[in-house]
Amino acid sequence: MRNPTSNVIFITGLLTGFFCLHFLLGSNSIKGKRGHFIQSDHHRAAAKNQTPADQSNGTIRILCWIMTMPKYLETRTQHVRATWAKHCDRVLYMSSTSTDFPTVGLNVSEGRENLYWKTIRAFQFLQQHHMHDMDWFLKADDDTFVVVENLRHALSRFDTEKPWYLGRRFSPFIRKGYMSGGAGYVLSKEAVRRFITGFQTGKCTHFSELEDMALGKCMETMEVELGDTRDEKGRQTFHPFPLDHYVIRTPPRRRPWYMIYDFYTPIEGPGCCSDLAISFHYIPPPQMYVLEYLTHHLRAYGYRHRYHPDDKTKSNTTEHVEVQSPT
Amino acid sequence: MLSEGGSFMKGMAMGGIFCLGLSLFGSFSPATEHGPGEHHHHHVKAPSKDELTRLSDGRVLELVNQVRVSCIIMVQPKILVYWATALDTWSKHCDKAVFYTSESSKALEAVDLNEKDDWARLCKALKHAYENAGDLRWFFVAKATTFAIIENLKHLVLAKDPEQPFYLGNAMKSGELEYVAYESGIVLSYEALKRLVNVLEDEEKCPERGHALWAMSEDKQLAVCLKYTGVFAENGEDSHGKGLFNSKSVDSLITDSMRDNPTNVVEGCCSDLAVTFNEMSPNQMQVMMFGVYRLRPYGHDFHDLLVFQPPEGSDND
Numbered sequence: 001m002r003n004p005t006s007n008v009i010f011i012t013g014l015l016t017g018f019f020c021l022h023f024l025l026g027s028n029s030i031k032g033k034r035g036h037f038i039q040s041d042h043h044r045a046a047a048k049n050q051t052p053a054d055q056s057n058g059t060i061r062i063l064c065w066i067m068t069m070p071k072y073l074e075t076r077t078q079h080v081r082a083t084w085a086k087h088c089d090r091v092l093y094m095s096s097t098s099t100d101f102p103t104v105g106l107n108v109s110e111g112r113e114n115l116y117w118k119t120i121r122a123f124q125f126l127q128q129h130h131m132h133d134m135d136w137f138l139k140a141d142d143d144t145f146v147v148v149e150n151l152r153h154a155l156s157r158f159d160t161e162k163p164w165y166l167g168r169r170f171s172p173f174i175r176k177g178y179m180s181g182g183a184g185y186v187l188s189k190e191a192v193r194r195f196i197t198g199f200q201t202g203k204c205t206h207f208s209e210l211e212d213m214a215l216g217k218c219m220e221t222m223e224v225e226l227g228d229t230r231d232e233k234g235r236q237t238f239h240p241f242p243l244d245h246y247v248i249r250t251p252p253r254r255r256p257w258y259m260i261y262d263f264y265t266p267i268e269g270p271g272c273c274s275d276l277a278i279s280f281h282y283i284p285p286p287q288m289y290v291l292e293y294l295t296h297h298l299r300a301y302g303y304r305h306r307y308h309p310d311d312k313t314k315s316n317t318t319e320h321v322e323v324q325s326p327t
Numbered sequence: 328m329l330s331e332g333g334s335f336m337k338g339m340a341m342g343g344i345f346c347l348g349l350s351l352f353g354s355f356s357p358a359t360e361h362g363p364g365e366h367h368h369h370h371v372k373a374p375s376k377d378e379l380t381r382l383s384d385g386r387v388l389e390l391v392n393q394v395r396v397s398c399i400i401m402v403q404p405k406i407l408v409y410w411a412t413a414l415d416t417w418s419k420h421c422d423k424a425v426f427y428t429s430e431s432s433k434a435l436e437a438v439d440l441n442e443k444d445d446w447a448r449l450c451k452a453l454k455h456a457y458e459n460a461g462d463l464r465w466f467f468v469a470k471a472t473t474f475a476i477i478e479n480l481k482h483l484v485l486a487k488d489p490e491q492p493f494y495l496g497n498a499m500k501s502g503e504l505e506y507v508a509y510e511s512g513i514v515l516s517y518e519a520l521k522r523l524v525n526v527l528e529d530e531e532k533c534p535e536r537g538h539a540l541w542a543m544s545e546d547k548q549l550a551v552c553l554k555y556t557g558v559f560a561e562n563g564e565d566s567h568g569k570g571l572f573n574s575k576s577v578d579s580l581i582t583d584s585m586r587d588n589p590t591n592v593v594e595g596c597c598s599d600l601a602v603t604f605n606e607m608s609p610n611q612m613q614v615m616m617f618g619v620y621r622l623r624p625y626g627h628d629f630h631d632l633l634v635f636q637p638p639e640g641s642d643n644d
Binding site for chain 1: 592637
């Protein structure tokens with residue numbers, strides 16, 4: 001015989017049973033296996049820069065010095081510091097005055113007309129303080145982007161005790177040419193010694209304000225050799241302009257204005273630039289980070305690159321690129 | 328007392344049975360096919376390195392074959408430069424790339440769908456791609472204004488079964504509807520495409536746009552039709568949860584990151600294995616080819632499980 005309380009109890013039981021089972025069924029469907037893919041726990045990325053391949057070119061010590069000035073520290077130089085500069089064995093920011101950035105004070109006023117004075121003072125500083133602990137000296141601007149690993153690789157075939165001067169070779173003004181300042185240039189230890197000696201003996205002077213050309217003249221006077229840093233396919237590694245000035249396909253045409261100075265005949269389109277490019281110039285801060293992303297982060301998974309400098313057997317005849325004679 | 332206890336037990340038993348019955352009944356509903364692959368998760372993550380290393384060599388080989396992609400690239404004469412650029416850049420990395428145009432162009436060849444309506448054109452293209460799928464089981468739909476890295480798409484779907492319904496990309500929400508944004512590319516597994524093609528015939532489930540009171544963009548329309556077949560939009564992410572399908576360009580995302588993560592701009596920006604970017608100019612796409620497929624620091628080896636060969640007859644990758 002049913003009475004009201006009995007009904008209440010019955011309904012309570014009904015609800016209890018319903019919700020208990022609902023809960024049980026619910027938790028099962030949450031666990032629901034997909035069958036075709038199992039997700040693992042959160043774990044650290046593997047796609048970041050891996051440990052370098054067994055090339056222990058850690059024997060090559062590169063000092064990067066950045067030509068900068070007080071007004072650009074916040075707007076430009078800090079982004080150099082945040083991106084590629086940390087790959088140098090040592091980095092020095094050369095400015096007119098010393099600051100906590102930190103910058104080295106060269107005691108030279110700022111201004112385009114003083115660029116060569118700054119360069120001379122900078123190399124004097126380097127010669128006084130870093131000849132013992134560094135092998136190669138790269139000069140770059142605060143709007144130059146450098147892939148230091150590729151510089152390291154390019155330098156590995158040159159002897160730093162020999163007089164070497166490397167970069168993007170320009171032909172005007174100097175008989176054998178000179179290296180573009182904006183694209184960054186590199187001096188071996190011996191080249192730095194000769195540069196300093198040149199100024200001490202008066203063989204080299206501050207005869208021009210055009211820093212890169214003037215330095216090239218001193219290199220010529222002191223019989224420092226200009227190295228060819230193009231890769232095995234004849235593609236450039238140092239670039240005085242951003243990538244889009246070179247790699248975009250164009251129909252055959254006369255040299256554009258920004259390639260007029262090139263010593264080696266420039267190639268336009270995809271064949272312009274080495275996979276192991278070393279530098280680009282006129283790079284504003286957002287592009288610094290974009291290049292950092294493209295170089296050190298973004299990649300195509302599993303892609304087998306076409307260019308493998310290590311695979312090639314170094315035959316010194318057929319693969320070697322012919323040096324173009326300057327016009 | 329005993330009778331009350333008995334009442335309770337009877338109640339519980341009936342409640343439980345009722346609950347069971349309801350859930351079983353729900354799962355047998357014809358609208359939502361219940362199968363082992365049915366999933367209502369909203370994101371799909373790329374496999375981590377650990378997961379991949381656990382696979383056997385034989386399995387890896389199977390996956391390489393299975394993961395081939397058919398690209399469906401939507402073009403129009405008015406975006407001729409993008410059309411030419413897609414042809415010369417990222418589309419070369421698809422196992423098969425077919426261009427579908429609204430009207431023919433004298434300059435470039437494509438499948439001329441002769442259709443001005445965006446949704447109708449998309450449907451025709453998808454149908455054509457399905458009918459000509461061959462043995463390809465993954466489909467990537469994009470406009471020529473999108474830039475894609477197909478190898479990274481393959482990595483994302485590497486361990487996924489294309490016989491299951493997958494509809495991936497940059498998943499967005501419009502009210503209750505979750506859809507994949509067209510601009511960042513749409514990925515469909517064979518099963519998803521099959522279900523879509525079958526439901527496209529049905530006017531009631533998947534109406535032509537003209538019948539709706541409002542004009543829904545074709546990517547939302549696609550989501551509606553797929554939803555009817557039990558296929559739901561999912562966000563494609565890397566193993567850290569970072570989105571792989573970007574509606575903006577690299578430059579734009581970096582600028583955003585400079586503002587939002589000034590001390591960690593690059594890491595806070597975009598995935599290392601990003602699949603798509605949008606709003607890039609044709610010239611920027613050419614630069615991307617160099618940046619993605621060539622520019623790299625010497626001496627770094629990623630030990631990826633798979634190897635994708637460079638396409639034949641191409642010089643910019």
